Amino acid sequence: MTSPSDSVEPRTAAEPTEAVLVTPSTEVPPGSNTEQRAAELLMITWVANELGIALRPQPIETSTGARVEVDDVDDGRTVLVEAWAHQGPPKAAQ
Numbered sequence: 435m436t437s438p439s440d441s442v443e444p445r446t447a448a449e450p451t452e453a454v455l456v457t458p459s460t461e462v463p464p465g466s467n468t469e470q471r472a473a474e475l476l477m478i479t480w481v482a483n484e485l486g487i488a489l490r491p492q493p494i495e496t497s498t499g500a501r502v503e504v505d506d507v508d509d510g511r512t513v514l515v516e517a518w519a520h521q522g523p524p525k526a527a528q
Contacts, residue, residue, distance in 0.1 A: 473519035478506050481515055489515055 482489040489506035494514075496502065506515040 470519045474505065474517035477517040477519060478515055481513075481517075482506075485513065487513060489513070 478489055487508045489508055491503075491505065492507040492511075494502045494504075494507065494511065504514045504516045506517075507513065
């Protein structure tokens with residue numbers, strides 16, 4: 435049985451994932467999270483490289499049927515990664 439994440443390429447050093455970085459000369463509209471997403475992608479890729487594992491987005495269903503989503507998971511589901519690149523204190527919903 436295959437899951438939807440089987441077609442997602444893992445994030446590893448051998449095959450780096452392309453990230454969009456915003457340069458200081460690029461004007462970013464207020465509320466844009468492009469820089470945060472790029473930073474989170476770099477964080478996940480760094481973890482994968484440090485641990486020497488492949489990570490990819492993959493929802494996890496528990497034995498009770500509850501669904502958990504973190505940013506990336508290794509194939510053995512022994513490493514779960516949640517990257518959060520925000521500045522300032524978190525809001526209640528975060």
